[in-house]
Every structure is written in structure tokens, then in C-alpha cells.
Amino acid sequence: MFGWILEPLVFGDYPEVMKKNVGSRLPSFTKVQSELIKGSFDFIGLNHYFSLYVSDRQTEPGIRDYNRDMSIYYRASRTEPPAGQGAPTNVPSDPKGLQLVLGYLKETYGITQLYVHENGVGSANDSLDDAYRVDYLSSYMGSTLDAIRNGVNVRGYFAWALMDLFELLAGYESKYGLYRVDFDDERRPRQARLSARWYSSFLKKNGSSIRVPRVQEDLRLTTIF
Structure with a gap:
């Protein structure tokens, strides 16, 4: 995807390996078109889930x-x-992968403004007690912070998703939401999962150590920030 999208935007043309593999099915740019598209973006938004x-x-x-x-x-x-x-x-969780790809975008393409547009983990489990999602988000946000400390200008981070919804590849089977949605009820009621309370507290306390209640028992959650 980087070669397909970013190379024309940054360098004005597709990479040679892509031209070789795709051949005549790949559009070509005139010199005028190449100059017009080169640098024609304000920032780059990245969707990252796994490595x-x-x-x-x-x-x-x-x-x-x-x-x-x-x-x-x-x-x-x-x-x-x-x-x-x-x-x-x-695919196992790999927070380091996000840090590496953010650094790669900076070093290889010279991207000066980056946003993590989507980052989250889905599950068929409909439980409100999604401690695994808290662990996932906390570790990936920590990886984003490591990238910032290494000089990558990450301007924003967005957890995917606010609530359960229709996923492009998995439909309603995979739950990504911080809020549970009951799709069997025509009113579509929503309930906050553990991850929603954790994320809300994280934002309010600017990443300090926080305590959020579990569904059945208390759980102490401390971020790395």
C-alpha cells in the first residue's frame, strides 16, 4: 500500500517493482501529472491493527x-x-510493529505529520469485561509514544472503534467497540465495556495511573505513560 499510494504522493511515480509486477495494468503519469501529485497531501493517516x-x-x-x-x-x-x-x-499482538512503521514513514518518505486513524482489536466475544482490549490499546499507545520520543511527529491517535458496528471484512461477527451494541434489540442499546471506562479515565487523567472497575471485580490498570 505504501508503494501504491505514498510513492506517487511523495516521489511522483510508482516504485519500479510495482511497475514490473503489474505491467500495463498500472496507469502511468505524465511529467506534468507527476509534478502535480508530488507533495499533494497535508498529512498521512495510518490504520494499524497487527503485524x-x-x-x-x-x-x-x-x-x-x-x-x-x-x-x-x-x-x-x-x-x-x-x-x-x-x-x-x-495474528498475535505486536505493539512494536506500530512504532516501527511510524518510524519507517518518517525515515523513508519524510512524512512530517502523521495520525494513527485506526487502531484496535476485535473479538467474537461480546463480554463487557474486555481486559484484553485494555491491554492491547495501552501497549499500542505506548508504542506510539515511543515513536514520538524517537522524533516522529504523530499528531493524533484514534482507537477503533467507539462502538460495535458493521466491519468491512467481518460484518457484525467481530466486535471492536469500546461500547457494546445489542443488535438483537431494535433500539440498539449501548453499554460501556471495561475498555470504554479505561479509555475515558486515561483521557481525563492525561495518561496517569488509573483505577477502573471490572464487571465482576476491581482491576487495577496502570499505563506506561
């Missing part, structure tokens, strides 16, 4: 598509076998 390992995959004959054009194998870890054309479904 994957990739390795080279030989170009295969036959009908080409988005996945074949990338010519890569996916792995959720260094040791597991390739997952094929599609991304693995069970």
Missing part, C-alpha cells in the same frame, strides 16, 4: 489479481509456514 512477516514469492502465470501482484507469502511469525495468498486470521 505480519512476508517473504518473496515467485510470480505465477495465469490471471493476475491484487494478491498475485504483491508476490509475497504471509506469516504470523518467523517460524510458521507461509499462509498462502491471504493474510493469517490468528
